[in-house]
Amino acid sequence: MVTVTETETENNTNTYEVVVVGGGAAGLSAALVLGRARRRTLVVDAGEPRNAPAAHMQGYLSRDGMSPAEFLAVGREEIARYGVELVRDRVVDVRKGFAVDLAGGRTVHARRLVIATGLKDELPEVAGLAERFGRDVLHCPYCHGWEVRDRAFGVLATTPMGVHQALIVSQWSKDVTFFLHTVAEEELSDDDLRRLAAAGVKVVPGEVSELITEDDRLTGLRLADGTTHDREVLFVAPRAVPQTDLLRRLGAELRETPFGAYPVADETGLTTVPGVWSAGNAMGFAEQVVNAAAGGYRAAATLNGELLMADLDAAVAAVRV
Secondary structure, X not given: OOOOOHHHHHHOOOEEEEXXXXXXXXXXXXXXXXXXXXXXXXXXXXXXXXXXXXXXXXXXOOOOOXXXXXHHHHHHHHHHHOXXXXXXXXXXXXXXXXXXXXXXXXXXXXXXXXXXXXXXXXOOOOEOOHHHEOOOEEOOHHHHOHHHOOOOEEEEXXXXXXXXXXXXXXXXXXXXXXXXXXXXXXXXXXXXHHHHHHXXXXXXXXXXXXXXXXXXXXXXXXXXXXXXXXXXXXXXXXXXXXXXXXXXHHOOOEEEEOOEEEEOEOOOXXXXXXXXXXXXXXXXXXXXXXXXXXXXXXXXXXXXXXXXXXXXXXXXXHHHO
């Protein structure tokens, strides 16, 4: 790994102590901590936050109900106060010694990296579904359940794990219909069926072909056999696609989970590649905004301490020579 001294960093506009890849909650949180620690830091943000379709975010203490766009705008203002640079660009490659190539043609160099590239949601292919995602087509009851409480819910199954989602959302409404969609009824266990019955969830077999809307709101679902069911809200489970290409290029070890391959890392986010931390949804499927911000903070604080000790050890070694 190439070691860059602080003096070299100050004299080279393309050289940073830390490059943070990703400008969401995790990346901005890491950048804020690093900026306050007087680290020359660059955030590379492609501008594609996972929660962009949502009008509001919930469950973040003191920020409950804030729009994701406003949250990010405030975060960008905060990191700028501490001299952190942010560039709207995309990292296309990371080479040996942490040379970071950007789509715009610029190459920057870093002593350490924070990968906070998040994940993308792949939605079930049902006519009209994608257009309503984040409005009355939702995926997380903890994020949106209170706002749609007591309405007529539908839950779209794409795997047998959809049972769990149907049971969870029954806390927010007693009118829940579980559409099996691409899941055969025999794939559900006896325990699944008993729990669904106990929760008062109605089970409807058959594939859903399209959503029915009226006056720009969801009013129902149409099945392939032509039958319709009135519903006001539909919960789905998108397929999570972790954005781990850069980690793969760096040689980071990944672990397979039911929700994709995520980096093997310690509790601070340090991956199996020395000098590379990961945070937010790049670490796992279930990291909500508040958790992502905490993960970015933890990674940055650990990274800063590691850099400090590395520099002190180098100074000690130089004196001994």
